[in-house]
Amino acid sequence: MLDPTSVAAISAVLGAVGSGMANEAGKWAWESTGGVVRRIVGREVPAPVAPEERDDVARMVYEQIRTNQQLAASWSAFASRVHGGPNPARAAQSHLPASIRFFTDRKEAMKQLQREATRRADGRPRLALVHGPNGMGSSALAVHFGSRPTRLYPDGQIYADLGGGGAGSARDAGTVLRTLLRQLGVRDEEMPTATDRLGEFFRHCAADRKLLVVLDHAHSAAQVRPFLTSAPGVFTIVVARTPFPGLDAVRVPVGPLTDKDAVRLLTDITDKSTVAAARATLPSLLARCGGSPYALRAAADRLCAPTLPPRQATPDSDPVHGAAEDSYQLLTPESAKLYRLMALRSWPAFDAATAGRATGQDPAVTAQLLADLADRMLLERSRSGTDNGRYHYRPGVRAHAEATAIREEQGRGLGPDGVQTEQRPRRERIAHGDRHPGLKMDPPPLPLAPEGDPPVQLGRDHGGNDGDQCIGNSHRYPVAEQYECPARRKPDTATTHDEPHKGRDERVKGARLPARWGGH
Template sequence: MDDPAGEAAEERARPEFRVLGPFEVLVHGRPLDLGGPRIRTLLALLIANAGRVTGVDTMADALWDVDATPGTPRTVRTYMSRVRRSLAPVAADLIETRAAGYVLRLEPALLDAREFERLAAAGRAALAADPVTASDLLTRALARWRGDAYEDFAGTVALLAETRRLQALRLGALEDRVDADLATGAGEALIGELTALTDRHPGHERLWGQLMTALYRAGRQADALDAFTRARTVLVDRFGLDPSPRLAGIHRRILDNDPALFPARPVAVRPAGAVRNDLPGDIADFAGRETELSRLLSAPGGVAHSAPTAVVIEAIDGMAGIGKTTLAIHAAHRLAGRYRDAQLFIDLHGHTCGQAPTTPAAALDTLLRALGVAADRIPREPDARAALWRAELAGRSILVVLDNAADAAQVRPLLPGSPGTLMLITSRRRLVGLEAAHILSLDVLPEATAIALFSGIVADDRAAAEADAVRDVVALCGHLPLAIRIAAARLRTRPAWTVAHLADRLRQAGRPLAELSAGDRSVAAAFALSYAHLDAAQQRMFRLLGLNPGPDIDVPAAAALAAVPAAEAERLLESLVDDHLLQQPVTGRFRFHDLVRQHAQATVQADEPEPARTAALRRLVAFHLHTGHRGSRLLDQQHPPIDVGEPPPGCVPAPLADDTAAMTWFDGNHQCVLAARQAAEDAGWDTWVWQLAWTLDNFHYRRGHLQPNITSWLAGLAAAERLGDVAVQARAHRRLGLVYGPFGMPAEALHHLNRSLALAGEIGDTLGQAGVHFVLALHWTNEKDDERALEHATSAQELYSALEDGKWEARAFSLIGACLSRLGRHEEARTHAEAGLARCRESNDVYGQADALDSLAAIAADTGRHDEALDRSRQALSLWRHLDNTYRQAATFAAMGDAHQSLGHADQAREAWQEAITLYRAGNLHPAADEVEKRAANWSRTPTGNV
């Protein structure tokens, strides 16, 4: 039997193919570099036709949209070899060559589209007998969607049929889920969702009937009747159809106040006496873990133990693939008989790449529904929802498996409040924050157990006949359970292989275990009618919006995309909103519904010539580059500017008056600029790739967006290397060195900084060398090596002095002061920092002033003058707030907390530290937040901290 843990995100070592949104292949939760757009297109075609032959002509049409030539098959074969190279780390042998083309052999569980179909079909099958389960299954199915199906390939004709089929299944699953919710008694809670759905899909009578029913149940009979009137008008005017007998029947029952519009019971649950059991299937080849299993089975509680007096929580942790989920499920099946009221299972997605962890509120909603609580009884407020969960558990005998938890905070609201419940929790993190939990940490399997697991899965005499080779295989698998299962399953499906052959394959470079999986895998509504009713200008704007790589767009960007004046762009956008082809979530910003975006992407590929598409996309990318460049210069004018040239004709950058306007623009368009950088990278516009990384840099630093900055500069570095531009390479290495340090990766930071220094020296870039020395001083400060920090800060100051760059020399003086203070040379430190502050004030360098004030605060703290330190920090904080630099505000708040602590101000210290923690967490700077949190916790446990 397949390993149930193989479906758990925390144990996936096999490749995951994801097409329900941006196309990607994940390995160990990380995206695999698939290469250029043509390689990605071929792989997408193979996935869409998995198990069937994809012909060479089909591939050629998708790549070039031209008739085949004598050289076409050879060119396709060349690209297919690149596809195989892209998949070489995980799954190259999944592709088989046939006379007519190629076949991809893919297990259904490895493709999100097939998992969606499986869950949707299961939910639909459960709808009549168990709507609570049906709603849960359908909700899980719909959660697989991250955007439109194959949304990166809107113009690929060969994918349109599969795309439309999946989109239609998505809408059908959504309608089924609403039916399931209605069957549990829901009404008012569905009105907002159904109103939006009927706006998007006015021709779907089923949605109109669901909306009318929900309105009627909410006590809004008149609104329900009005909904029927609107439905009839839309059906007649737009489609020339009368309402169906079914919809007319719902209308009559509303007029008659028919009680049949309410379910017979508040909740339609399973038959009386049945027990809810959500546990995934157990496995017959479970091996080892005797000690751990014995401990779990001896947990007190359930009907086998009398009068339980405590909540029982077992938290199982360990590395990915170690078998946490397998153990928890196996133990849960053994324990199920003790907990006769229910056995529940939920994946919290704490470590699922590309998917946010399930919020406690959402998890509680799922769990409450599983216990038969009607949707209308579930409160919206998280605290009230948690209280209801505890109340439902009280007095019951229930086993709950919380799989793949992110942290203690995610789990804590889900904990029971009274005895009788056993919770098994799995997580990659040790949940020490759960005070009541018993922690169970797993290690890799002993050799004998690993061999037994491998042999049990292979289930033939090959393992016994090649004992040494089996020992080699499990060693190559690192005795990791999931890796052993994949290797053994691969061997089991290849009767001609020997174990030694498998071991040899695993030894080969570039052939990791994730490739050892294989198998087979088994329309959306179009908007052509709405599109046909638009005038020519509206149609063109609609089409071109399909090129937008970002999540939404504003008026100036749309004007650049279409090369029209802003007023005309706004008129067109508003008219598309009126025609329900665009949404306006907030004033001035526009976005597509998911299905409409797909139609726009397909339409622009079909109806807009390629030169026009390229020109429009270039205008849009240039808009973000030029507007962002202006904004970045406003955020910090001390950084040397770059030459981005002139925008192309038709592209008018957005006007930004000051740094406040710049931050507002970046905050609203951050994801759009990131998407523009990715679009430039995909199109091969390398100069724009690194220039967009530069454009985003100041904003990323102010907001503490370290990971996006690393991603942008890595792309910028690669682009600079392709261009052969050494000066840009040096700059990219310097910025990467600056950002890797706070990200907690000092070795990477030092590597990039040393490389930057060497490259700047090669080309005689003195200003660049000064900048590297400045960042190296920050690096060694973070590494607590103040002698090295002082050396580099001094080098930076001397080079800036030689260049007569007074503003940066002033900042270097402040940095030298901070280094000297930590070395105990306090008077020298104060002299340098005060000189830096004075020079920054002379040049009106607000950033430099704030930096100098932070240094002076640190010097005052080091010399015991905590009142002065607090005053300096307050001045710095005021300037950081003026600059809207939340990253530096956090550090200043932390210093203020330290000063308050030294002065015995308990409440003020805690308040300042909490501000720092909040700001760090908002910027995903969790190591820094953890450090402040630890400092506050340690102090609160001391006698002084309790004053």
């Protein structure tokens, strides 16, 4: 039996994939093969045309996998899929965040979504734009709609967080498309390596599926457009703070709850006797919460045992900001410090180890503080619903934490924790995230990657196609813009495997091969 890692076997695999390029699926497979070769060899390799050129590429691959078991296993798995025929994406399960227990009102909004989801297919994308201010439950509405038992989406419900309220915080389209494709069961090596091809590939994978796609925290039509498809079985729900132009979608506004529904929500969370006992303070609480489900949930625990003097709501007050401030006032100094400092890091998610390194605290203590912040609804636990120890800020709460950190800094040069900046050691100033002009800060510990990203395999491509991640000791981290990822360094400074293949490279370069796999 032929060794699958031999030069002859590798060349045969390259030939088998190359012979199937008559259709789009074959072209994508050929392009994916180029990505596998590049990850194994460690650099860009021209696509072979003639048999002798294919043998040259096979030798490059062989030289790497013969001494690296991980790379050998990766190639063997890829080769087995080639010989076994095409590997269609597996049927997706629900990848929506966990829905909430008590969902109040929103009957008209649910009807609008149902009408769009079930209307007759006419070539227009099934598309709804759910919009509402922070804390009003627009994301919860989309998730609740998708989590109901339904036969509309037997191929699954997929979800992606687009990154917030502005272009500066948005995740790039390539990263989001890869997240969605993984939820559909597509392996990384089966995806096109070129970012500009991922949108077309996603639409190809969704063409014959019945799917619900939820795109959370969008800010513009241009950001959403790469994920839209006119496939008749796909319903896309876009969630945003405000409606924006350029999107031909059914608009579903999500406003504040009426006082009646707000009292019903408080009653569901607590009980009738608790609400009745708080009758004297209930009007001021309802005014302060402003019909925000988030603010009402945060206030429910304090309903029967108020620990703060009642505050009057102002016409322009933000219910989320007010609820966060009420919860913040009840924190211990340690929890308050952690709450402020982690908001200064623009990270999508973090765990106790990351937060401990960033703030100089013991990870075990930090884990308890993070859990306390989550219990008080100042942090959100993992969107996946699994107990993986990850936390993130909801946008409105992050804005409060950042404003609180700035407020604590003002006056006599105080830092976020109230210590004189000049009296704090430089390393501690860096850990606290202080911003001092001219101070070159040491790189902070890198955070966890956004949820949904799988562990990065050794030798993964970073040649500009998936540059949002950087590998190190088998861990994956987003790359901060101000720090250079080693995998992005120029070829003359990066550690590559070019030297053993220098002679063969020269022959391949002179063979007039196409610059890109797939010939696109």
